[in-house]
Amino acid sequence: MHPLSDMKLERPASAEQAVALLAAEPGARLLAGGTDLVPNLRRGIGKPTTLVDVSALPGFAALAAAADGNLRLGAGLKLATLARDPLLAARLPALAAAAAAAAGPAHRSAATLGGNLCQDTRCVYYNQSEWWRAANHYCLKLGGDTCHVAPQGKRCHAAFCSDLAPVLLALHAEAELLSPGGTRRTPLAAMYRDDGAAHLTLARDEILTAVQVPAAPAGLRLGFRKSRVRGAMDFPLASVAVALTLGEGKAAPLTSLAVGISGTNSHPLQLQGTEALVGRPLDEAALAALGKLVQKQVSPMRSTVTSSNHRRLVASVLAQRLLRELATA
Numbered sequence: 518m519h520p521l522s523d524m525k526l527e528r529p530a531s532a533e534q535a536v537a538l539l540a541a542e543p544g545a546r547l548l549a550g551g552t553d554l555v556p557n558l559r560r561g562i563g564k565p566t567t568l569v570d571v572s573a574l575p576g577f578a579a580l581a582a583a584a585d586g587n588l589r590l591g592a593g594l595k596l597a598t599l600a601r602d603p604l605l606a607a608r609l610p611a612l613a614a615a616a617a618a619a620a621g622p623a624h625r626s627a628a629t630l631g632g633n634l635c636q637d638t639r640c641v642y643y644n645q646s647e648w649w650r651a652a653n654h655y656c657l658k659l660g661g662d663t664c665h666v667a668p669q670g671k672r673c674h675a676a677f678c679s680d681l682a683p684v685l686l687a688l689h690a691e692a693e694l695l696s697p698g699g700t701r702r703t704p705l706a707a708m709y710r711d712d713g714a715a716h717l718t719l720a721r722d723e724i725l726t727a728v729q730v731p732a733a734p735a736g737l738r739l740g741f742r743k744s745r746v747r748g749a750m751d752f753p754l755a756s757v758a759v760a761l762t763l764g765e766g767k768a769a770p771l772t773s774l775a776v777g778i779s780g781t782n783s784h785p786l787q788l789q790g791t792e793a794l795v796g797r798p799l800d801e802a803a804l805a806a807l808g809k810l811v812q813k814q815v816s817p818m819r820s821t822v823t824s825s826n827h828r829r830l831v832a833s834v835l836a837q838r839l840l841r842e843l844a845t846a
């Protein structure tokens with residue numbers, strides 16, 4: 518890796534100042550914990566003129582629980598805090614588990630929720646040193662004209678690997694965004710598009726300030742599972758979260774089902790079509806139907822060291838296991 522090139526470092530005193538700095542300087546980039554951005558910059562991926570450091574913004578790391586059960590998670594919350602916070606451990610242990618499964622302990626002590634949800638997409642042809650990428654004539658995502666993963670294609674298929682996104686999608690969380698034009702709220706899923714080279718829909722001068730998690734419905738069962746090559750620390754081959762509620766009785770039918778998936782597509786997936794399983798009891802046919810839905814909607818490409826079909830099957834099996842475990846717990 519190269520040393521960082523010369524650039525300015527700004528430490529704004531408020532989120533409003535941060536977006537004003539981004540708006541004023543087209544070459545400026547937001548810096549939170551730096552665990553995703555800095556390694557990329559040291560590989561020569563991106564050359565910002567200014568880094569706008571929000572790692573110590575007052576109030577940016579607040580975690581607030583409203584009386585109605587809604588949670589507001591500040592974008593500056595550290596993954597280590599999310600993994601250990603007693604309120605989250607009691608209310609949303611799956612979110613704490615996802616935070617604990619992301620990166621390694623040293624990363625988690627600096628890495629933030631905002632950076633996790635806004636991290637760059639990843640590919641074996643892209644997260645490489647400058648000389649490695651140069652020797653391969655770069656690629657479509659940066660500096661080249663061909664995608665080495667899908668050479669006939671016209672878009673980048675790098676994978677979005679946030680471990681927290683699937684849980685938050687399964688909970689129908691909303692993103693709170695700030696730009697010089699003011700604040701807006703949008704479903705978290707709308708913050709993404711299926712393009713590995715431009716996977717965020719945020720404007721250049723817009724930042725994520727918080728994630729709003731609605732109060733969990735009575736009886737919500739929520740789980741998270743991740744598969745990775747190295748158990749100690751690795752990006753997900755697939756990370757899956759399932760949230761469900763069940764009706765009454767012996768063969769209780771599903772009354773709601775939501776599934777979030779990361780690591781397989783260029784954006785985190787909010788699985789479509791799960792309503793077809795609502796009203797049905799959990800049986801082998803329902804599990805098979807869920808597996809099919811996942812296999813149809815995930816589109817892993819050869820952007821990691823494992824085969825695409827392996828990641829497709831892993832995502833499907835993780836979703837089925839979670840559904841079975843949660844429904845029978």
Ligand SMILES: Cc1cc2nc3c(=O)[nH]c(=O)nc-3n(C[C@H](O)[C@H](O)[C@H](O)COP(=O)(O)OP(=O)(O)OC[C@H]3O[C@@H](n4cnc5c(N)ncnc54)[C@H](O)[C@@H]3O)c2cc1C
Binds near residue numbers: 596621
């Ligand atoms: C070895 C290694 C292993 C890793 N393993 C995992 C893993 O298993 N799972 C996983 O999910 N991630 C993993 N990561 C990626 C990364 O560490 C985490 O996603 C982390 O949460 C990023 O947060 P950060 O605060 O460090 O982000 P930064 O690096 O500071 O920022 C990342 C990107 O998000 C943008 N950004 C940051 N905050 C905001 C905001 N509030 N609004 C808008 N844009 C913002 C930045 O401009 C930048 O483009 C790994 C990284 C490394 C180096």
Ligand code: SF4
Binds near residue numbers: 659665672
């Ligand atoms: S998927 Fe293709 S364009 Fe995207 S980073 Fe990989 S090689 Fe480059």
